Amino acid sequence: MTQPSRSAIFAGSFDPPTFGHLNILERSLKVFDRVIVAVAADISKAPLFSVDERKQILNEIIPSSPQVEIDNFNGLLVDYAKKKNVRILIRGIRTVADYEYELQMSLANRMMNSEVETVFMMTEGRYSHISSSIIKQVIALGGSGKDMIPELVEKRIREKLCTSSVKG
Ligand code: COA
Numbered sequence: 001m002t003q004p005s006r007s008a009i010f011a012g013s014f015d016p017p018t019f020g021h022l023n024i025l026e027r028s029l030k031v032f033d034r035v036i037v038a039v040a041a042d043i044s045k046a047p048l049f050s051v052d053e054r055k056q057i058l059n060e061i062i063p064s065s066p067q068v069e070i071d072n073f074n075g076l077l078v079d080y081a082k083k084k085n086v087r088i089l090i091r092g093i094r095t096v097a098d099y100e101y102e103l104q105m106s107l108a109n110r111m112m113n114s115e116v117e118t119v120f121m122m123t124e125g126r127y128s129h130i131s132s133s134i135i136k137q138v139i140a141l142g143g144s145g146k147d148m149i150p151e152l153v154e155k156r157i158r159e160k161l162c163t164s165s166v167k168g
Pocket of ligand 1: 011012014015018019021022024040042043045048075076077078092093094104105106108109123127128130131132133134
């Protein structure tokens with residue numbers, strides 16, 4: 001009997017995407033037939049990169065595949081999931097602190113749409129200490145993003161910080 005194809009949404013700020021995000025995506029593709037990497041426009045943190053820039057970076061670092069779609073969304077993630085006809089949300093968990101936040105988010109999403117399920121994946125140990133904010137800080141202070149982000153992402157952060165400081 002053929003199984004129905006399974007799609008999932010991997011949403012995030014991706015400001016910028018890291019090796020941690022890429023690792024979750026790579027592993028998700030072993031479980032799901034199709035993954036939509038969705039860049040959130042409405043986030044509480046002030047982003048370094050615009051939505052289009054974050055999408056552009058993702059397009060450059062994720063090998064093109066019919067299994068992966070890179071998209072963006074405004075508003076609630078559950079509404080976007082409904083629009084895309086997808087019921088599964090993927091989230092990576094790095095630490096116990098992440099767990100509390102993720103639990104709240106998944107429960108809130110389920111309250112808003114009980115059709116939606118969140119699937120959690122434990123972030124690999126070597127990426128559990130990194131976050132996009134930490135990376136931006138390291139690069140801004142002259143450190144290296146090696147082992148945390150692809151070279152291209154490091155280059156984009158440097159260019160962005162340079163233009164922001166020229167403007168500022
Ligand atoms: N490895 C390493 N780091 C990781 C990681 C991994 N596997 N997964 C996440 N991170 C880091 C990110 O770099 C990011 O770091 P930062 O806080 O320094 O920027 C942090 O963990 C959280 O990142 P992210 O996965 O992008 O999640 P988020 O909390 O920024 O965004 C959304 C979560 C966008 C999915 C959520 O806010 C959302 O759905 N927004 C839409 C509006 C909505 O529906 N709101 C109601 C939600 S209940």
